[in-house]
Amino acid sequence: MINLIFNEMIKISRKRKLLIISAIVAVLVAMFTYAQFREIQRITERLGTTDWRAQLQQDIIDAENRLNSSSMSDEYKEYLRTLIDQQKFYLEQNINPQAPGAPTFIRIFLENAIDLFIPLLVMVIAADLVSSEASGGTIKLLLTRPVKRSRILLSKLLAMILSVSLIVWIVILLSYLISGIVLGYGGWNLPILSGFESVNGELSTQNVHLIPQWQYILMEAGLVWFVAIIVGSLTFMLSVIMRSTAAVMGIILASLISGVILSNTISSWESAKYLFMINLRLTDYLRGFAPPIEGMTLGFSISVLAAWGATAIFIAFYSFTRKDVY
Known part of the structure; x- marks a missing residue:
């Protein structure tokens, strides 16, 4: 099995996809x-001070003014209200949630990349793991080896998991190294308030507690990795049952983009909470933002994604071990 996984990793590395992704x-x-650096400069010039409290107060005023817009959706207004309540709570606790630094950049970057950017990177790796060999005819040569089909597919699945883990690590490492040049490398022990909850549209601070930023980033990284594995499993399944890599990438891309759009417009479509793309923003639960649909929780979203991932892997193995190769 180790040799099979090693061979799959060599195939991935020869395509230089990880290098391109990096x-x-x-x-x-x-x-x-x-x-971000230019934004910090702009705010400093506009306010005439580097005091983070003054900057945060101005952000609160700007957000409150935006709430008066009649063209804004109810979902986005709820998001702004939650954000304003959180910012006010940070002021009360005298904690700067946006203190410049590479760790803060990593935290914000992961929060914004979890539902589209990182899944797209994963799709690039997983989309042709099997489909490219089926379309190129090399799958026939592979299956002539005295190895069970299930072991061959398992090696490809494990290679996908290793590659996805490497992608998440690359994102975190490059974010730290590059952003630190401008923003500085300090801030790992910056206190972060965690435990915000949105209850009936209101922000609850009952379970809020302080944790160091490195621990918060570790929690986010774990959720990002989990989402990436699930998207990779779904892409892997499509790669098994379809011969066209372009079709696989098109389906996943359309699903991810539709998820971003639907998340902001489907609060009244309750059954949509069982769609995998609606549950990708797991980091929003850590931040205390209201879910796209009332009643969704972190445990619920993880369970839904796990069910989608397990089903995808089952279908992939069932199809690969039973279908004829031509």
């Missing part, structure tokens, strides 16, 4: 770092 992440992180 380059994409590096460019985007550099762009976002520069954008």
